[in-house]
Amino acid sequence: MKKHNFSAGPCVLPKSVMEQAAAAVLNFDEGLSLLEISHRSKPFVDVMENARSLALELLGLEGKGYKALFLQGGASTQFLMVALNLLEKRAGYLNSGTWADKSIKEAKIYDDIYEVGSSKAANFNYIPKGYDIPEDYDYFHCTSNNTIFGTQMKSFPNSPVPMVCDMSSDIFSRQLDFSQFDLIYAGAQKNMGPAGTTLVVIKEDILGKVSRKIPSMMDYKVHIGKGSMFNTPPVFAVYVSMLTMQWLKDLGGIKAIEEINEKKASLIYSEIDLNPLFKGYAVKEDRSNMNATFTLENENLKETFDAMCLEAGINGINGHRSVGGYRASMYNALSLDSVKALVEIMSDLESKA
Numbered sequence: 001m002k003k004h005n006f007s008a009g010p011c012v013l014p015k016s017v018m019e020q021a022a023a024a025v026l027n028f029d030e031g032l033s034l035l036e037i038s039h040r041s042k043p044f045v046d047v048m049e050n051a052r053s054l055a056l057e058l059l060g061l062e063g064k065g066y067k068a069l070f071l072q073g074g075a076s077t078q079f080l081m082v083a084l085n086l087l088e089k090r091a092g093y094l095n096s097g098t099w100a101d102k103s104i105k106e107a108k109i110y111d112d113i114y115e116v117g118s119s120k121a122a123n124f125n126y127i128p129k130g131y132d133i134p135e136d137y138d139y140f141h142c143t144s145n146n147t148i149f150g151t152q153m154k155s156f157p158n159s160p161v162p163m164v165c166d167m168s169s170d171i172f173s174r175q176l177d178f179s180q181f182d183l184i185y186a187g188a189q190k191n192m193g194p195a196g197t198t199l200v201v202i203k204e205d206i207l208g209k210v211s212r213k214i215p216s217m218m219d220y221k222v223h224i225g226k227g228s229m230f231n232t233p234p235v236f237a238v239y240v241s242m243l244t245m246q247w248l249k250d251l252g253g254i255k256a257i258e259e260i261n262e263k264k265a266s267l268i269y270s271e272i273d274l275n276p277l278f279k280g281y282a283v284k285e286d287r288s289n290m291n292a293t294f295t296l297e298n299e300n301l302k303e304t305f306d307a308m309c310l311e312a313g314i315n316g317i318n319g320h321r322s323v324g325g326y327r328a329s330m331y332n333a334l335s336l337d338s339v340k341a342l343v344e345i346m347s348d349l350e351s352k353a
């Protein structure tokens with residue numbers, strides 16, 4: 001039976017990418033596996049260089065002073081790397097969800113953090129707006145898509161200081177002027193590849209301004225200087241990320257996927273709004289095109305709905321424990337047909353109830 005994989009991450013990847021990745025594990029270079037050749041060999045160095053340039057190309061940041069890195073430690077390590085490399089006195093953070101909250105906690109270890117806005121009191125069901133970013137801050141940090149709560153920033157402030165953005169769960173999903181950001185990071189496992197690597201895109205001229213000593217592995221400059229090969233990179237995760245970016249480029253890039261992503265999101269949200277059995281979690285204007293969060297109005301229907309989902313091959317829609325209900329994650333590789341399958345079950349439930 002076809003599975004419809006709505007998992008929040010790690011999550012669905014294109015089938016053609018899986019096939020190429022599987023083949024490379026068996027035979028990548030003259031009978032040797034991708035997993036057993038030196039990361040300093042030409043075939044792998046080419047993979048790394050290709051992955052780095054594809055990332056900048058897809059984001060439209062080539063030739064604009066940016067460098068792309070594939071690091072380890074997940075987006076969670078970026079919470080502290082950002083602070084170590086950029087925080088001298090004080091930075092402003094937008095607290096729009098669990099991940100933003102965690103990034104604040106890590107940065108506070110090093111220096112002063114000011115929350116320019118927070119929706120914590122409303123259990124993060126909206127994106128704070130109308131805040132000011134003081135000109136004397138070191139940087140401003142925001143989270144473009146709040147994976148757990150299903151909210152997404154539709155616009156970004158005109159920041160007077162470098163803007164840092166955690167795009168883990170919506171990188172490469174929609175067109176934005178990416179040059180408004182000075183540092184973008186994204187754990188691969190949501191919209192780019194398997195777990196194990198994190199894309200970091202940095203405008204080089206924001207670095208080198210803090211006085212503290214930075215350990216080598218935490219220092220963006222060190223990684224840039226070594227072409228993202230300071231130490232052994234996670235070869236498999238980088239390779240599969242490269243394949244996924246190539247898949248996206250062949251499809252027509254971010255512009256093409258954005259159209260599909262908008263169709264998927266409008267399909268599920270119109271069902272949530274029309275079907276009296278379901279209720280959306282996030283406020284409408286901030287709804288995420290990647291993660292749709294919703295609950296059943298009547299919890300007694302949960303068993304029936306879950307059984308119907310199971311039967312239809314719908315996988316991974318249980319909500320995060322901090323929200324409850326359901327979360328349908330609709331990353332780039334999830335097809336419109338999968339969303340149609342879920343919407344059909346939701347509407348079947350209405351006719352049964």
Ligand SMILES: *Cc1c(COP(=O)(O)O)cnc(C)c1O
Pocket residue numbers: 009073074075076077099143145146147166167168169187188190
């Ligand atoms: C999943 C997620 C993270 C954490 O990523 P790890 O790679 O597990 O550290 C951080 N930020 C956002 C927005 C996420 O969705």
